[in-house]
Amino acid sequence: GQNIDQPTEMTATEGAIVQINCTYQTSGFNGLFWYQQHAGEAPTFLSYNVLDGLEEKGRFSSFLSRSKGYSYLLLKELQMKDSASYLCAVDAGNMLTFGGGTRLMVKP
Amino acid sequence: GAVVSQHPSRVICKSGTSVKIECRSLDFQATTMFWYRQFPKQSLMLMATSNEGSKATYEQGVEKDKFLINHASLTLSTLTVTSAHPEDSSFYICSARDRGGENLNNEQFFGPGTRLTVL
Numbered sequence: 001g002q003n004i005d006q007p008t009e010m011t012a013t014e015g016a017i018v019q020i021n022c023t024y025q026t027s028g029f030n031g032l033f034w035y036q037q038h039a040g041e042a043p044t045f046l047s048y049n050v051l052d053g054l055e056e057k058g059r060f061s062s063f064l065s066r067s068k069g070y071s072y073l074l075l076k077e078l079q080m081k082d083s084a085s086y087l088c089a090v091d092a093g094n095m096l097t098f099g100g101g102t103r104l105m106v107k108p
Numbered sequence: 109g110a111v112v113s114q115h116p117s118r119v120i121c122k123s124g125t126s127v128k129i130e131c132r133s134l135d136f137q138a139t140t141m142f143w144y145r146q147f148p149k150q151s152l153m154l155m156a157t158s159n160e161g162s163k164a165t166y167e168q169g170v171e172k173d174k175f176l177i178n179h180a181s182l183t184l185s186t187l188t189v190t191s192a193h194p195e196d197s198s199f200y201i202c203s204a205r206d207r208g209g210e211n212l213n214n215e216q217f218f219g220p221g222t223r224l225t226v227l
Contacts, residue, residue, distance in 0.1 A: 033215070042201050042218040043152070087151060094157075095142060096203075096216060101151040 002026045004099035006088050011105045012078055020073045020102045022088030030091040034062050034073045037085045037101070046073065046086075078106050110136045110206050114219035121192055122227055129187045129222045131202030137182035138204035142216065143175075146199040158185040192226045199223055 003025045012018040024032070031050035035043035049055055049064035049071060061074040073086055083106045088099040111134040121127050131141055139160045144152040156177050157165040164177035176188040185204075189196055203216040 040199075040221075040223075042221045044218075045215055048215065085151075094140065095154060097154070098151045103149075 002097040006099040006102045009103045014108050016078050017076050020086050022071045024069050024090050026090050026092040028092040032071050033089045035087040080106050082106050110217045112204050112217045112219040114222050118223045120225045123193050126190045131185045131219050133183045133204045136206040141185040141204045143187050144201045194226045197226045
């Protein structure tokens with residue numbers, strides 16, 4: 001079976017840094033995605049990791065350790081517009097399995 | 109990036125009626141499309157995988173006779189919610205994977221979603 005865990009909610013302050021963790025146990029692994037989803041909208045692609053290490057893209061970075069079944073999304077210089085749900089998803093063979101999502105609230 | 113559209117974006121219907129939702133890949137061919145359902149404050153749940161020219165593969169617990177999927181062409185998949193009931197009210201999102209081009213990340217592209225409300 002597939003099991004993907006991430007915290008349900010997080011709160012952070014504008015301008016700060018926040019790290020959202022994701023652990024997974026899947027029967028296969030073709031890569032891990034992070035998506036951002038604002039309420040009432042479809043998810044938008046943030047990052048993709050298939051090899052171990054850190055991928056940096058502007059204010060957002062994503063890390064993967066395949067041996068530990070672990071990933072994190074790092075958001076720097078938080079802005080109010082970053083308040084959203086962040087979904088970790090694993091490609092375990094031609095389809096995505098999503099974690100429960102982490103609702104991030106950024107406060108002034 | 110690639111564009112996926114959905115129609116309608118919002119639909120309100122009476123209990124017992126059927127609703128068809130279209131998912132189109134606008135600038136690429138998608139041999140595989142995916143249908144997700146999302147209830148309020150919950151994550152996306154995969155309902156079925158739609159394969160062009162063949163029967164859809166449904167996830168456990170999803171009734172194939174209630175959620176009819178047709179993937180008639182490389183750019184269009186439809187989801188029909190038959191005899192809809194209030195508990196079917198949800199946000200339905202499709203996605204498609206571009207197997208060609210420069211989709212090196214193997215990314216799925218999501219449609220904007222369809223908000224279904226069954227009265």
